[in-house]
Amino acid sequence: MDSAMVERAIADSDWKALLPFLYALADEERTQLRGPYRARWRAAARRANGGWRYRPRIVQLGLAIGLAETPDEASKNCAWAREFAWTDEEGAFPYLAQLLLARGLEWAEKFSELATATRVSGEAARGAGEIAALTIPVYARSDRQVPEGTLALGWTQIVNSAAVASSRPDSHWIPIRLAHPTLDDGSTAYPLPTHLEDVLRATPRIADLLSAALLTPNALGELAKMTGAEWDVETAVRSLVAEGLLNRDDLIDETLSALTRADRPSAQRVMAALLKAADLAGGDAATRLPLISHLMAVVHGSVTGVLLVAALDADLDDDALLDIGTVILARKEKAQKQTLLKTLSRHRSSATAQKLLAVASEDADAAFAAKARSMLGEGTPAVPSADDVIWSIPVGGYHAWRVPQWSADAAGLDAAWSDSHTWVRITSNSMALDLAVRFAHRGLGRFREAVLARPSPSQLWMWVGPQVLPLVHLWASTGARRRPDGKLEKWAADVARWFGASSFVVDAPRPPHQKFTEGLIEETLSRLGDIPELLSTPSRVDGSLSVDDLALRLKRAQRRGVGPYDLVQALLRLEPAHEADAARFEKISTPVWPERKRTFGRMRSVDAGQIVAEWIRAGGLPTPWVMVDASSVRIVGVRLPLPPVLVKLDGLSELCDSADLIKRNVVQPLQKLRQADDVAHYLGVVPYWTDPAGALLGVSEIGDSVFIAKALSILVTGPGRFSIGAHHLLARMQSHPRQDARLLAIDALETLADQDRLDAGLLKTQTVALFGAGEVSLTRLASAWDSAIRAGLLAWIWPSLTGVLTEALARDRQPAGLAELIRVASAATPAAMEHGEMDQISVPLRHFAATRSSSKAAQEARALLARLDRVPL
């Protein structure tokens, strides 16, 4: 092969032609080819490899190993971690290892030392496998110490890859494998599919590699991913220990040493398997008791299980038993507590056992505590303290502060921009529009200048939803008053291109509240400079407008008139008014100016004062009802008491229409409020529609996302009523899979309770219904209610708790989490009794406790009843 052929091999990524050629090179030929390698081939190979492609990567590695002068040059040119292969569908790595060894053992050892010193993390950690595949054959022939770190991580990756490939024999994916430990013919160490024991046996210097893996933080976590009996670490390692391929004592010492680090739980699970494989027993524990006592406090539960059994088998003295026992009792692993209890039952007369049993008798697990009490000869549980549980927080009532205005100058504009980049509020848009109107009225030229002094709003989020300030910037730059159609779509296409995504969600139609807001913005921009203020600017931070403010502004607008969008927006935000207030507006005559002739051709006769008066007389803003049943969620539309010509405003009739959000258990592809921004924009238009907002938020895709829980903080700032829609959402969020989301839901409940807007009866109805439909988990509800009770919400939670508990107790088969729920009820018992609320559940509980069930739930029920009978009334 001449230079041209090497270049062809690079161009065609033909490693099969290249590697034999490099392998056969004499030193002199290698030296001759080094010039073109450094000048052209190295870069060409790197370019061909762009994007982690397999064959070009093999060519790149082959050239580096075969032609570089020094191990240092070769290792650098391999570009470890920046470029790497994670497949080996054509079995090239054993040939690469052969090529490396052909450079001489000393050269290969130095190369391996450099390669394995590469630090890998994040995505690049996947590159450790190829380093291990290349260098393990070198260490197999060398007496050098197998290094910890990248090599060990790569080895565990290779083992795990073999497990994955073996579990999917039909897959085309062939992972990187080790070279055969003795044959130098490019063959692999094991076929595929295979199993763990074979892989370990075929691994050269397996004991050294396992030691290195134990020394490498988290490396063994890779092995925790393997599933199936043939990949069980304990079984395979036990077999190797039995045959003497691994030394049992070394394995125990090295594993215990590794456990002094705080590796991830996955890695610790593998270490637990190693200890089991070594059959860690009392004799081993006896000589290592200080270390085991130390580890008990810090290691994962899977490890304490193994350590505890061995320690208890070691015939502990009192001090050691007390040391280990107090740690086990403080931990949450129930099985290990039971194991300890069994041991204590044999020594119950000793002072140490008595001390530990006393601790155990206070355990939150009633069944476990009862056992401990029984060993102590105490039959009945202690009466829980009522100190920690209060029935209800004081109710403060609802109050919303006056909304602050931005100063009508460049400083105010800058502050508004900064705020819009940071916070989402119901009033964000309206206060930005208010600023634009007042600033422009002081000087349109100065306003335009100030707007243009800012950088263009070029980020995608600025164009998602009806954001005022980006549209104001667009107006100042181009005169346009609406977002050009396709702007968001163009952005989405760009984003999709940047991130290589095939599509991006942009096809959802603009929701009606957005259409209405864009109409209001367009109308306002058309009169910018002429009008000193808007009618609709909220009075309070909750987005509501006071009757007094509206009357004052309408009076000031008598000569110039008001825009139809502004007028309707003001009415949508107007606080509930008395019928007597209507008279105030009848005396005000303010024309409504036409904006678009097609729509408002006959608007001249419309008077804003009359419209407001009629609105108030008709009862103001009607709130859509939300209907929820087992298979559907529906918003029942409303008719606004407005002249027909105003109902035609963009988005308005659609906003008020009926909507099936869930129909026959299928979520309809309608408008949804997906997160805090959406909720803020919706309530920015109709602040009093908190209940429909809750329903719309509730039908968004939830999954494990915490977005909806975060949006609750916006929802509870709305001034409207919280009825079925919002309570349905709150009920569901109490059972969110994530604890932080559940805590956010409890935070929202506390806010509403404080504002006297939380309806305990409604919450119960919705929670019980969701439980009946199988949509909530008792375990999560118990967790949420435990937090809620500590927050002082027992008065609001108790009906839901008892309702769900009664339903759960009545079921033929005990639902999962029932014991936890009874435990939470038990903690609330003293406060509930003080308020005469225990009767609701005492009958079903007694019935349940009287069954012959020995389940945890039944034991918790009996413990609760025992406490109940001891609480003085």
Place this chain on the structure above:
Amino acid sequence: MSTYTAASDLTVEAGGSRLVLETALGVTPVGDIQHPAFFSGFVSRPDVAASALLTVADVAATSYYDLSLLRASLDPVLTASGDRLRFESFSRCNGVYARFDLLENGIDSGDVRFGTTNVDINQPLRLALASVRTSELLHLSVGNDQLTVSTPEQTHIERQVDLPDRWIRGFAEVPMTANGLELATELDGAQSMQFLASLPNSAPGPTLHLTRTSRGLQTSATPRRADVRLAGTARLSTARRLMRFVRHTRVFRHESGASGWVFDVDGGQVTFIISPDPYRGFSGEGSLLRHLSRSANTDVDAVLDHLAWQPVIDKERLALDAGIGVEHVEGALAVLATSGRVGYDVVDGAWFHRELPIDPERQTRDNPRLTRAREMVARQAVTRDGDTWRVRVGDAQHWVSGNPGQPICTCQWQARYGSSRGPCSHILAVEITTAARG
């Protein structure tokens, strides 16, 4: 570049064990010394001291937002203050500060000298420390005097000292946070163990609001009823290593959402200070910026002349000695904190002196807001505009208004953080300008 010439080691000998903590470059009252010896003597509770030392080392090796970034070792900073030894470290994510104070009653015999250095904690030593027995005698040497007679032929393990820049930023910020901590509640030993054992340890773990109840420290659903906020439970779960030995816990809260935890153990105490958010490190908190922008170099020099590794700095005494006012001493101590020269002990409620190798450029490099502010002042970007100040930044401009004690800026920094992370660069620029104009 500072290195260790040998690995720290614990050897079991007849009648007890001998722990040698190898030191790197040390700063001492007589100047910089390679591998200084700061202590040689016996500790009263070997198992407690060993666990506490491991706890500090654990924090140094852990990145709490991604446990896969765990490292085998990092080197705690040791300060010998005459009557106590303090071992300090920061997590790799810089959001957790840990300190073990081996106090006078934890030292059975031996003299503690004065100085600051790094000590080597390696994996074999971890195993040895974890295996220390309660009842055995433990002789501790910080620095090995015998090394001074070692010959070049001897085989030494040379490992570079790992003292990252972010630690220095942390050393600068943590004292100011510690200074603002307020005692929230206290727990006894059993409650401490129960609480620590209950902490979720998935990284970084949930942020919990905690309330003191008769059962100990319980999660509170909402911030309103909470005594303290623990941002990222895994960041405190490292303290489980010593939960068997905790006699008493003091829990501190900070208005920023940070928290402080002082665990009293036999012969010492272990302090954790946890940043306000799981993904927020102790750097760029901004609490020092005002002091930095206001303090005069003469104050700093005057205070520096009178610092001598005091374990507890008496500000009034220092003010008398230095001939300046107490408020000037406070400002100067804050400036010295930026280079890690003083720390703050929340239990004593006082500063303590330590020395770290100081980079004169560090103050500037680690406080980019102050740097930007000075640049703005230098290019006369700050102009008075009626009751407000206008600050030009490139093509944009921001406005600073409000009363001098509570200025407000229109920039995004102010919108996002308010005053919780110190002033923005524009407010600093205005303050520097007004101060210059008298």
